[in-house]
Each structure stands twice: as structure tokens, then as C-alpha cells.
Amino acid sequence: MVHGATTLHPASGGTTTRLEAAFAAVRAELGVREEFPVAVLQEAGQAAGHPVLPDRDLASLEFVTVDPPGSMDLDQAMHLCRAHPQDGPGAAYRVRYAIADVPAFVEPEGEVDAEVRLRGQTIYCPDTRVPLHPVMISEGAASLLPDQDRPAYVWEILLDDSGATLAASVDRAMVRSRRRFTYAEVQQAVDDGTAEQTLMLLREVGRLLSRREVARGGAGLPMPEQEVHEVDGGYTLRFRPLLEAEEWNAQISLLTGMAAAELMIQGGVGILRTMAAPDERALARFRRQVRALGVDWPEAQTYGELLASLDRTDPRHLALIHDATSLFRGAGYTPFDGTVPEESEQAAIGAPYAHVTAPLRRLVDRFGLVVCAALSAGGPVPDWARSSLPELPEVMERSSQQAGAVERGCVDAVEAAVLAARVGERFAAVVVDEGSGGTLGVQVTDPAISAKAEGEATLGERVTVQLVEADVDARRVRFRVVDPA
Known part of the structure; x- marks a missing residue:
């Protein structure tokens, strides 16, 4: 599992500045679809008011969500409890993971469906987010917001006392989140012992699952988390440590994705997130x-x-x-129908895995959920979902490349803006990559910047670098090594 190296915190508004113009230029250059066609908005509005609701009702369970501050597109809610004797021998925990029921709001082959296939995923920028779905769906009717009855795909997973999965199923049901937590709030409540049962068990189960991940050969890459924040109408950069609560939360998502992959493999149809092990x-x-x-x-x-x-x-x-x-390259999507692919594992996880936990923000998850619910119920996979599986890898690869390029372009612009008035200054840095042609990869810690530097030094060495150029319009920052630190 690779943690993202950059978190972009959307701005709250304000007048257009040179930096916001740079962000807009990045989106325009890369062809980001910022506006929804009128027909799409009309269909989305109709669907938001008249979703196809499930009969099953789990709204009495106290689900909670855990997300970054300010998030409105809430894909997941969880409820954890200790297993009951009737759950069977060896059962220690019951994990319920509710995932936003996006299929309830998207008509197959309709206007919204056609548009989101062009988008692929939500794109995040420092000044805005460009959603996969119209906001009346993604931040409204389908989002698992607190104190709202919502349709969801609810995963029920039984674990033993080591965190091993004993049974897993998924079905549509109505749910109601009781509270929206941030990662920091979860960490604080668990650390001081005031957390409710679900959060205390999240730590307990999350740690078990983390140990199992390492034991099966999975690998988390603890990349420094670079954050872009709006401050007083401008932007700043800083690194921050990942909270353990984020790892616990990620492990529940990974658990669900592995359960989804197992269902698909047993049923002989689905789409896996695959990555070969490093050679x-x-x-x-x-x-x-x-x-x-x-x-x-x-x-x-x-x-x-x-x-x-x-x-x-x-x-x-x-x-x-x-x-x-360099060990975490080559991830992709592998659809299959009838014959399970020989290469079915996601090497960074150490097991077969499927994306099913973020349908508001990632197209492929909607199809994975529909496939898994059909297989779990022992029924046929709907033709519209089955026939779309071969098309999804290309859509997701294209959208991932676009999202990555937008993120890099925006961060480059922020780095240049943060440093624009400091050309000629010197900074402490660490050499983190040995490039070619006299170019090194360096990480400056204050401000939190990863950039290229001209000169000679050895990998892992502390050095002093001098800022040579910081061009916001060109989105370019250059340093040179002037002396060991």
C-alpha cells in the first residue's frame, strides 16, 4: 500500500489570484471537464430526488464516518462490534462497512453514466475539486452524511481473533451515520480512552490487519505527506506525519477490497486491481x-x-x-469473465484486491459493487455492468494519468509561488534521488518541497542548496548544491 505523497486541501473561496490562474491553466491544458452538461445535471437532479431504495433497513446501527476535515463526498461508514456466539465458532469481530450506493442514482447508459465514463475519477486541486458526479449526488443525496438515511452497499465481514476473514457478504440496505469524525478526532478519542466502541475496535482490528499485511508480504510505503494549505489568501506547504488512525481506517478499506476480490474470483467475473511483485x-x-x-x-x-x-x-x-x-510500479486493472487471470494479486497488498470502497470518487468501484452484490446473493451479474468491465481499465488509466498530472502541475505552481521571493537563499536539504546529467532529487524540509538540484552529492547526504529559479507561470523550481550542510 502506497500512501499518497501530496494532499491538496481545497481553498474556501476568494478572488482569483496569479496562483489560482495557474491552477486553472493546469486544468485547461490537461483537458479537465470542469462543467457538467445541462442534460447531465437534469438527470442527476431527478435521480437525487427519486433513488432506487433497498428494502433492508440497518439505520438503527450506529455507523460513523472517518474522513479528512471538510469532506462532503463521504463514501464509507463503519460499524464494528464483537462477534456473538451465533456468528459461529472462532468469530471474534463483526465489521460492517457501508459504501455509498451510487448505482441507486446512476441510470445505466444514461446521461450521468456517459459523463462519468469520460471523467473516470474526482480530481483534487488546491482551489477546488472537480467531482466525478454532479454535487447533488456526490456531496448530497448519495453521500453518507451524518443524520441522513442513505442507501448503501453494506459489507458484513466476520474476523477471528487474529484478524483473518471467516466470512464476507455484501447487500444493499438503508443506513444512517451518527457522526462524522476526522482522523485527528479519532486518534485523540482513542488515545484518551473516550472513544465509542466502533473507534476503539477500529484500533484493535486495524492493528491486527496491519500485522497480517506484513506477514503475507504486503508493503506499505511511508512517503512523507506533503500538504498544500490555503493561508490568508495564499498557499503554503508542509510535511506532516500520518496518524495511526489513518492506517487503521485504510486497513478496513483493504479488508473490504480483498473480500471483494475473493467474491469475484469465486464467481468467475469481476475486475481486480493488480500489480506484479518487483522482479x-x-x-x-x-x-x-x-x-x-x-x-x-x-x-x-x-x-x-x-x-x-x-x-x-x-x-x-x-x-x-x-x-x-521503484518497487511499486505497474499497477492496473484486470477484468475477467469466466477465466480468472493468472496474475491476480496486488503485490503491495500481498493478496488479490478490488476497488469497491470509493464509488463517489472513482468510476470502477460502482461496477465492482454491483458485481459483488450479485455474486454474494447468488444471482446473475447485470448485463450493463458485466459488459462494461473490459472498457474500465482504459478509462481508469487515462483518468489516473490526468489526475496525477493535475496534482503535479498544481503542486509545482505552489512550490514556485512559496519560493518566488526567496531566489538566492540557501536551504537545508537531503539528497533522495540520484538523477543523470548532474541532477539530483532533493527534499527541502522547510518549506516542504521536493525538487531537482544541480550539482554533486551522495544519496542520503545532508546538503545545502541555493534557490536558482522559482517561476510560477512556468511552474518550475530549480536549486543547486552549494555545500554539504
């Missing part, structure tokens, strides 16, 4: 880099266990974290 050549190169930096890597320790042990405050470890991104 021996890549691992040998990484092992040489570890040795060169003087970090101990016992032969019996997997690369996932090594990555889990790294300390982002240690410059040698920081360089290795950046270098390890």
Missing part, C-alpha cells in the same frame, strides 16, 4: 542502495518489513523511502 533485478538494485546507505537489511526480512521499520526523520531512511517507489 529480482529491482529488488537487487534496491538492496544495493540499502547497503550503500549503511542500513541493515537481514536476508530473512521482506522488503515490506524493511519499509515498515524506516524512520522518515533519518535522512538515510528518507532517501530509501523515495528510492523504494
Whole structure:
């Protein structure tokens, strides 16, 4: 599992500035579809008022959501409890994970369906978000907002006392979230012992699942989290540590995605999120880099266990974290119908895996949910979902490339703006990548910037770099190494 390196916090509004103009230019250059056609909005408005609702009612359960501050497109709500004797021998926990019922609001082959296939996923920028679905669906009628009855796909997963899955199923039901938590609120409540049962069990189960991930060969990459924040009408950058609560929450999503993949594999139809394991050549190169930096890597320790042990405050470890991104390449989507693909695992997770937990923000999840619900019920997969599976990898690859390019362009512009008045100044940095032609990858800690620098230094070395250029319009920042720090 690779944590994203950049979090973009949307601005709350304000007048257009040079930086907002740069963000708009990035979106225009990359062809982002910012406006919804009138026909799409009309159909979405009709669907928001008249969804296809399930008969099952789980609104009495106290579901909660855990999301970043200010989020309105709430895909997931959870309810965790200890298993009852009737749940069967060995059962220790019951995890219920409610996922927004987007299919209830999107007519197959309708106007909204056609538009979201062109978009693929929500795109996040510092000044705005460009949603996959019209906001009356994504931030309104389908979002699992607190104190609102909502249709959902509810996963029910039984775990034993080691976190192993004993049984998993999914069905549509009405749910009602009782409270919206931020990660920081969850962490604080759990740490001081005031958290409700679901959150206390989230820590307990999350830690079990994390241990299982490492044991099966999964690998989390603890990349420094770079945040873009609006401050007094401008923007600033900073790194922040990931909270343990974010890992617990991610583990519930991974658990569900693995359950979805197992359902698909058993049913012989679906779409998996796959990634090949790093080959021996890549691992040998990484092992040489570890040795060169003087970090101990016992032969019996997997690369996932090594990555889990790294300390982002240690410059040698920081360089290795950046270098390890080379081990996490080649992720894609693999649809199948009848014959399960030979390559069915997501290597960073260490198991087969499917995307089903973010349908408000990612197109493929809507189809995965429909497939899994049909298979779980023992019925046929709807033709509209089944026939679309082969088309989804291309849509998702194109949209992921666009979203990544938008993020990089916006962050480049923010970095240039933050540094525009500081050309000629010197900064402490760590060399995190050895490029070619005298170019190095460096991480400046204050402000939180990853950039290229001209000069010579060794990987993991602390250096002093001088800012040579910071051009907002060109979205370019350049440093040069002037002296070891």
C-alpha cells in the first residue's frame, strides 16, 4: 500500500489570484471537464430526488464516518462490534462497512453514466475539486452524511481473533451515520480512552490487519505527506506525519477490497486491481542502495518489513523511502469473465484486491459493487455492468494519468509561488534521488518541497542548496548544491 505523497486541501473561496490562474491553466491544458452538461445535471437532479431504495433497513446501527476535515463526498461508514456466539465458532469481530450506493442514482447508459465514463475519477486541486458526479449526488443525496438515511452497499465481514476473514457478504440496505469524525478526532478519542466502541475496535482490528499485511508480504510505503494549505489568501506547504488512525481506517478499506476480490474470483467475473511483485533485478538494485546507505537489511526480512521499520526523520531512511517507489510500479486493472487471470494479486497488498470502497470518487468501484452484490446473493451479474468491465481499465488509466498530472502541475505552481521571493537563499536539504546529467532529487524540509538540484552529492547526504529559479507561470523550481550542510 502506497500512501499518497501530496494532499491538496481545497481553498474556501476568494478572488482569483496569479496562483489560482495557474491552477486553472493546469486544468485547461490537461483537458479537465470542469462543467457538467445541462442534460447531465437534469438527470442527476431527478435521480437525487427519486433513488432506487433497498428494502433492508440497518439505520438503527450506529455507523460513523472517518474522513479528512471538510469532506462532503463521504463514501464509507463503519460499524464494528464483537462477534456473538451465533456468528459461529472462532468469530471474534463483526465489521460492517457501508459504501455509498451510487448505482441507486446512476441510470445505466444514461446521461450521468456517459459523463462519468469520460471523467473516470474526482480530481483534487488546491482551489477546488472537480467531482466525478454532479454535487447533488456526490456531496448530497448519495453521500453518507451524518443524520441522513442513505442507501448503501453494506459489507458484513466476520474476523477471528487474529484478524483473518471467516466470512464476507455484501447487500444493499438503508443506513444512517451518527457522526462524522476526522482522523485527528479519532486518534485523540482513542488515545484518551473516550472513544465509542466502533473507534476503539477500529484500533484493535486495524492493528491486527496491519500485522497480517506484513506477514503475507504486503508493503506499505511511508512517503512523507506533503500538504498544500490555503493561508490568508495564499498557499503554503508542509510535511506532516500520518496518524495511526489513518492506517487503521485504510486497513478496513483493504479488508473490504480483498473480500471483494475473493467474491469475484469465486464467481468467475469481476475486475481486480493488480500489480506484479518487483522482479529480482529491482529488488537487487534496491538492496544495493540499502547497503550503500549503511542500513541493515537481514536476508530473512521482506522488503515490506524493511519499509515498515524506516524512520522518515533519518535522512538515510528518507532517501530509501523515495528510492523504494521503484518497487511499486505497474499497477492496473484486470477484468475477467469466466477465466480468472493468472496474475491476480496486488503485490503491495500481498493478496488479490478490488476497488469497491470509493464509488463517489472513482468510476470502477460502482461496477465492482454491483458485481459483488450479485455474486454474494447468488444471482446473475447485470448485463450493463458485466459488459462494461473490459472498457474500465482504459478509462481508469487515462483518468489516473490526468489526475496525477493535475496534482503535479498544481503542486509545482505552489512550490514556485512559496519560493518566488526567496531566489538566492540557501536551504537545508537531503539528497533522495540520484538523477543523470548532474541532477539530483532533493527534499527541502522547510518549506516542504521536493525538487531537482544541480550539482554533486551522495544519496542520503545532508546538503545545502541555493534557490536558482522559482517561476510560477512556468511552474518550475530549480536549486543547486552549494555545500554539504
